[in-house]
Amino acid sequence: MTVLLLKTNKQNYIQNGIYLKLYFYNNGGEKLEHKLTQIDESLEGIKCVFLDLDGTIYLGGELITGALEFLNRCDERGIKKYFLSNNSSKGVKEYMKKLADLGISAHKENILLSTHDLLAWLKANDISETYLVGTRGMARMLEEKGISTTSVNPQYVVLGYDTQITYEKLEVASVHLHSGVPLVASHPDMVCPGPNGGLPDVGAYLALFKTTTGVDPQHICGKPNPGMILHKIAELGLSVNECAMVGDRIYTDLAMAEAAGCHGILVLSGEATLEDLKISPQTPSLVVNSIADLL
Known part of the structure; x- marks a missing residue:
């Protein structure tokens, strides 16, 4: 099930076809509506996804069901993929090997670590x-x-x-x-x-x-610092509205997406729960049970 949330009322989980309104304030206190377009599980208009690993692509040594199929659908759609992790226990080569062992091919340029x-x-x-x-x-x-x-x-x-x-x-x-x-x-x-x-x-x-x-x-360092993805978005010549961050942590993944101005997609396959979301200052563009629900 896909759930969209309105910033103005976190208690209302509104499903299907609601425009997400996020509000920000400039230095003068003027309320400004953020220009994120509506997004649903089809990811229409998204050209690049930044993907958390632990809790999003895999849990421990186990691939999350549907993750590989999602990555294949990204390739079919021409959506660029970057793997992000705050987990500093491994180096890039170790991440490449772990992903390869799970059947996922990744170049070192596509792995961004804290x-x-x-x-x-x-x-x-x-x-x-x-x-x-x-x-x-x-x-x-x-x-x-x-x-x-x-x-x-x-x-x-x-x-x-x-x-x-x-x-x-x-x-x-x-x-x-x-x-x-x-x-x-x-x-x-x-x-x-x-x-x-x-x-x-x-x-x-x-x-x-x-x-x-x-x-x-x-x-x-690391997420939620928006610099982890903003430099890559600029390098690709994309707008933040064409990019989405997918992750299982509200205070890192969603906070970074909000700080960067891109779409934030919360998956409930890792750390965060809907109860956590009710008391969080961050509001995702989309909430799904797992990455298998996307595309």
Whole structure:
């Protein structure tokens, strides 16, 4: 079932053929209606989709039913596809292999990770000495760009989704934070969805460090930062109205779509529920049970 929502009344789930009205305000307080056109599960007029992975394309090691067929329909329609993930535990090559193992062919140019956003931020701030709490795959991505991940005098403690975390890493990072080294995180996600329930993600690690050291991150990369997709939209020469972000998280996927000005499609196959949506400041263009309902 497809559900459209009106920004003005979240309690009314209005089905079939309703124009979605989203309102924004300029600096003078004048109400402006956003120019997003109506969208339904046919994705008519959409030329590019940005696809979350965990909870949208797969759960853990299992492909979500209908995901492969959806991707094939995108190819048939000539819709460009980009795979996005805040999950910084893997590098691009690992994502390519995981997708290939699930029967999905993807080029490295079509995979956009929170680690890419982190690398851009580190470069912009001239940071090359870090202590990383992250996986070996994430460390490789940083080291390939000339960033030390085991510095004894780091400019920043860098926190990623470390599925290989040890108490030693927590101890060393905590000592650095206590000594005044600032913290940057790859993304804000609290949980990583899995077939048996959510698992601790970077947001949970941030809460741990806050409790232990009192330190908050100076910056959090990844979704919902709109720059993760806006640079690609500009590169493709498309308007935001021709693009859609499809994901299972309201506070990252939908928040980024709203910030970028493109369509946001919520799938209920991962983290978010309709109950979550009722209390969320974000309103999607479309809500579907899973990606199988699209196209």
